[in-house]
Amino acid sequence: MKKLKYLLLFSFLAIFFNINHLQAQDSSYVKSKDESFKVGEKVVDMPVFMGGYEGLLNFLRQNLLYPQDAVKQGIEGQVVVRFRVSRDGSVEDINVMKSLSPSCDAEAVRVVSIMPKWVPGIQKGKPVDVYYTLPFSFKLPNDKKTPETSR
Secondary structure: OHHHHHHHHHHHHHHHHHHHHHHHOOOOEEOOOOOOOOOOOEOOEOOEOOOHHHHHHHHHHHHOOOOHHHHHHOOOEEEEEEEEEOOOOOEEEEEEEEOOOHHHHHHHHHHHHOOOOOEOEEEOOEEEOEEEEEEEEEOOOHHHOOOOOOO
């Protein structure tokens, strides 16, 4: 009986640590058909938006629009989009990983699709395709909240 308890405890801990390890991993993995790179191999230099993090924030501030139907319905939350920065820096393969509403999802995808080219990720001295995950927050200003959404 004691052995069974230890086995169950060990199994639980092994599963728990594997789940935490998977959640802690980022999306900086190579997607490549080139045999010299293995899928799942870490990228040395991540892709960078022109102007860096500040440039990305400015681009999002200038281009992200709150959909009017979401404003009217008091919808707030986050959309998470995953995309691939290709070897030439273009943004491809855009997917919504966490949905909020059809209009907010579409707006996040639209903004990602109009992004200028990035500086691509580098691995072993060569540009590579890299997946990138980007959250979009939709939050109404306090004066736009209805009594139902301010609870």
